[in-house]
Amino acid sequence: MSTLTPAAARRIFLLLTATRWFPVGLVVSVTTLLPIDRGLSVTQTLTLASVTGIVVFALELPTGGTADAFGRRPVLVAAASMQVLAATLFATAQSFWAFALAAAAMGTFRALDSGPMEAWFVDTVHATSPGADVDRTLSRQGGVLGASIALGALVSGGLVWWDPVDAWSALTLPYVVYAVLAAGHLVMVCLLLREDRPVEAGAGPSRLRRALDSARRTPGTVVAGLRLAGGNRVLRSLLLVEVFWAAAMVVFEQFLPIRLAEILGDEAAAGTLVGPAAAAGWGVFALGATLAGLASRRVGVVRAAIAARVLNGLGAVWMGLVAGPAALVVAYLVTYALHGAGGPLYNTLLHREAEARNRSTVLSMASMTAFASFAVVSPSLGWISDTVSTPVAMVAGGALSVLGALCFVPAWRRERELAAEGRTVVSV
Numbered sequence: 001m002s003t004l005t006p007a008a009a010r011r012i013f014l015l016l017t018a019t020r021w022f023p024v025g026l027v028v029s030v031t032t033l034l035p036i037d038r039g040l041s042v043t044q045t046l047t048l049a050s051v052t053g054i055v056v057f058a059l060e061l062p063t064g065g066t067a068d069a070f071g072r073r074p075v076l077v078a079a080a081s082m083q084v085l086a087a088t089l090f091a092t093a094q095s096f097w098a099f100a101l102a103a104a105a106m107g108t109f110r111a112l113d114s115g116p117m118e119a120w121f122v123d124t125v126h127a128t129s130p131g132a133d134v135d136r137t138l139s140r141q142g143g144v145l146g147a148s149i150a151l152g153a154l155v156s157g158g159l160v161w162w163d164p165v166d167a168w169s170a171l172t173l174p175y176v177v178y179a180v181l182a183a184g185h186l187v188m189v190c191l192l193l194r195e196d197r198p199v200e201a202g203a204g205p206s207r208l209r210r211a212l213d214s215a216r217r218t219p220g221t222v223v224a225g226l227r228l229a230g231g232n233r234v235l236r237s238l239l240l241v242e243v244f245w246a247a248a249m250v251v252f253e254q255f256l257p258i259r260l261a262e263i264l265g266d267e268a269a270a271g272t273l274v275g276p277a278a279a280a281g282w283g284v285f286a287l288g289a290t291l292a293g294l295a296s297r298r299v300g301v302v303r304a305a306i307a308a309r310v311l312n313g314l315g316a317v318w319m320g321l322v323a324g325p326a327a328l329v330v331a332y333l334v335t336y337a338l339h340g341a342g343g344p345l346y347n348t349l350l351h352r353e354a355e356a357r358n359r360s361t362v363l364s365m366a367s368m369t370a371f372a373s374f375a376v377v378s379p380s381l382g383w384i385s386d387t388v389s390t391p392v393a394m395v396a397g398g399a400l401s402v403l404g405a406l407c408f409v410p411a412w413r414r415e416r417e418l419a420a421e422g423r424t425v426v427s428v
Contacts, residue, residue: 043383044382156174157273233410247398247404248316256277259319263328292342314402
């Protein structure tokens with residue numbers, strides 16, 4: 001089998017990025033509305049997000065080891081297959097436990113899908129151009145990803161408005177189309193993805209042993225990561241940022257469609273409006289990320305990160321206080337732009353505390369902390385929504401997120417120490 005050229009690998013990488021994320025855009029605005037429309041409470045609905053987060057948390061490192069042992073292509077085929085299953089389960093679920101099964105399948109898909117595609121692309125490029133940088137292609141991929149989700153969200157709003165099948169809820173059609181397009185993505189992965197791996201005697205059992213060894217090493221990897229954080233106060237505090245950050249994320253990602261449905265009095269009407277709002281949200285997310293780089297050069301990375309986190313939390317509070325649909329969407333867009341600004345700044349601070357030998361571990365710990373926190377906060381705010389009100393839950397989530405700014409203080413002190421010593425961090 002001939003090795004793909006970098007240009008051919010780039011085309012496949014970007015195409016599969018589009019077929020992977022456009023279907024997700026179809027359901028990003030109705031994920032919380034469909035279960036409520038089928039009789040689940042807000043608490044039960046947000047518990048589904050908790051199920052997905054727990055599954056991803058548990059499987060993230062083992063699935064990475066499996067991709068290294070067996071190859072990227074088999075794992076990506078398994079991931080695409082699991083996406084079809086998850087979409088089908090969501091489209092047909094009628095009870096909490098059926099939705100929970102769908103949420104677990106979605107978590108399995110996300111764990112399998114996290115990383116192998118990018119690793120396949122880099123490996124393929126390095127096969128013919130060893131050591132080549134891939135930053136330009138990854139930047140293009142980010143643009144394709146955002147545009148795909150935005151377009152999918154717009155189409156989703158149109159599908160809900162169209163509502164051509166009287167026997168279905170208007171919110172069902174986006175999930176049906178999602179399942180069909182997910183099957184199309186599976187076919188594309190099978191047809192387009194080629195992978196050259198060395199053939200060794202006993203390769204099958206050897207790969208199996210490596211995968212099992214990787215799974216057995218996972219607890220040790222987690223323990224080593226905890227020890228690393230335990231000995232580094234700055235890193236430990238940065239990881240705690242994720243605990244508070246998750247509260248705001250629940251507000252602007254999970255509660256927007258729920259609150260819109262309450263204001264409008266109809267889940268289908270909310271689904272029609274959330275689609276364009278989510279599309280615009282991804283646009284302002286990119287704008288916020290761009291402006292963050294300009295702000296950090298003027299005031300420093302830590303100060304800019306603190307400002308983004310505080311304003312993002314206050315934006316979530318604002319979303320809980322407004323009473324009209326237009327005001328809610330405006331508050332959401334401002335909050336989402338600030339969310340986009342916070343991400344690059346936060347990752348920059350993580351990289352300051354990491355080294356080449358532990359950089360992946362540090363990033364994995366941050367991701368796992370975020371998923372675990374999201375899993376705890378989602379049903380908690382859902383309970384507040386059911387027992388008190390949705391606006392109170394949103395204000396509580398936003399206020400909790402603002403407190404997370406205190407976790408940046410050790411990083412701020414470290415930055416000031418570097419400046420006092422005349423050591424500056426090069427920005428590239």
